[in-house]
Amino acid sequence: MSGQGISDTDVNAILDYGFSYVGNVIRKLNEIDRIGFTEDDEGFPEGKVKLKQHLIRERNPLVIKFAKERFLQKQNKLFCEVCEFDFQQHYGELGVGYIEGHHTKPVSEMEDNQETKVEDIALVCANCQRMLHCKRPWLSTNELKQLLHMQR
Secondary structure (H helix, E strand, O other), rough: OOOOOHHHHHHHEEEEEEEEEOOOOOEEEOOHHHHOOOOOOOOOOOOOOOOOOOOOOOHHHHHHHHHHHHHHHOOOOOOOOOOOOOOOHHHHHHHHHEEEEEOOOOOHHHOOOOOOHHHHEEEHHHHHHHOOOOOOOOOOHHHHHHHHHHHH
């Protein structure tokens, strides 16, 4: 050991990360130390305020608005193009007009000021949106629709 001491703050930080102080020795907690606790008894720290800086690609909300309007003109209601979930049917007034707009051409791969056409937007529920984005390369709406039908 170098002989260099650590502050109380450092000790507390170490203890917070799953170590225990036994006598004069700090040791890692193991499963035996957790006996008596159920998953419901354990707490997980959250809510700390952090500043994050990163670049994002701008999205134009008008393309989603126009995609919804065009879909409504053709279908008379909004529903997921993959699974056919209808927010209004399931949630009543709360679900009126609600649907996600999915860019079929990934915004992350666009050049600056590249245009998105209404035809490049698929209207999908939140679950299908997440599944479309769950792996790279992204699934197309048709691929996800096929997977969904295979599971039924």
